[in-house]
Amino acid sequence: MIKLGITIVISLLLTASISSAPSEWKISSGKVFFKSETDYETITGEGDSIQGMLDVTSKKIKIEINLGNIKTANKLQTSHMQDNYFEIDKYPISTFEGSVLDVKENGEVSALGTLQLHGIKKENITLTGKIEKTLNGLEQVSYFTISLKDYQIEVPKLVFLKVNPIIQVKVKILWVIQ
């Protein structure tokens, strides 16, 4: 009886791992960069807490970015950004959920979906990127912009000239096929 049970469990585990093996990509590591450029000041920051997965069969993609991990070079700026702009106590994570047009391992890729930031959801957002197969996995780089107004991130009047209302974003992701 026990033997039978073990065999069942093992066979279940095996089938589970086999069935899920080729159909999913997972983010093994990644980095998020942002840049705000004005005549007065260029503010850059980066974070490396990013997770996500892509279902190859359904083409569904989900990416989560931990905003509390994004830092600028200036410590004061970092805490103000996290507390007053991102408001990470209320909205700790930014997500992108949608579906990719083509699952490719090389070349230009794009995805259509909903981007959620600062508690605001924006639908029909197209994100594009370049993907390349390397020894480590699949390396993807994406550039896009975010309008602070769209996500109701308020910039105080005193620093209005120092923060560009359109923030440039760069995302580097290393996918691994599971």
Next chain:
Amino acid sequence: MIHRVLLLFLIFYVSDPLFSQSKSNTHFMGSSNLFMPSTEDIGEKNLVFRFNHRFGNAKTGFDEFYGLDQGANTQLGLDYGITDKWMIGIARTSQLKTWELRSKYRLLSQDTFPFTISLYGVMGQETSDQSYTYSYFNRNWSGNSTVDTQINRDLNTYKLTDHDKKSFLGSILISRKLSETISIQVSPMFVHRNFTPTQINSDRTGVDIGGRFKISTRIDLSFNAIFTPKRDYFGDSYSAESQKTSITGINQLSGDQINTGLGTGTVTPIEILTKNILLDEPVKHRFIPFGIGLDIETGGHVFQLFVSNNRTLAQTQLLRGADFDFLKKEFCLGFNIMRQFSFATEKEAW
């Protein structure tokens, strides 16, 4: 006492633990509170420039523009973050022309421990001319009273050396973010002064208790108070101060005056009774430093605007006590401005 400490610890510990990574771990708006530094780091390769002002007594009201007409005590400070946890700094205060070297190191942070704990140390060097006149021990007697007074004063006056004018502060900064809007900090501190006037111990302990309450995303209400079992007295000489009565200009009779006066009949017992007992007044000591105000963030700057009873800016002099008595509507206006710069280079090309 132990129960109280335990209770305090429990209040700290039980209230909403913030161990989650994505919660904000910012306890205070800037790296400094009203009097003492906060547990906030400066940050690696970051430079903080600080410009602090304390104006004069505002009791006179509009006539002196709430103390702004009187000269302000100012401090300029620079702090640099060597690593994320460790900073060094220098400050110059106009009061007593004080230079201070300071350093702060963060031991623990609230994302892994119930409190954020930093060590803080300051070495202060006053460079103004200071002297202290003792009760006359050596007396000159030439017959000319003006000359005598001058010579007696000179004979019994000690000019402080640079070594005398050094003082040291050590403190443990302990803070906890109780909720998104409320943070408190308790900073026990110890100060050693190389020289102190009579009746003042050269070692002193105290505790700074402060907190902030977030009013909006960019404005905090903050307060600080420094409790010490002992504070300095007003005036230069304890014996001169203790001779004073509640009526200015009238002094108590000294033992010498009573003995000779009673003998010669120039002093009556009633005079002794009134001056030395009825009008007797304890020596006036400085007050518990307290300040309350607003912290305002404006992208890269933090302004702290407040009312306080304390004009002292040099941290090694904080435990000497405050200048003004809130109960007599005496206070001063003050502000701290800080600007933070970063010297870190971009790690990766866009």
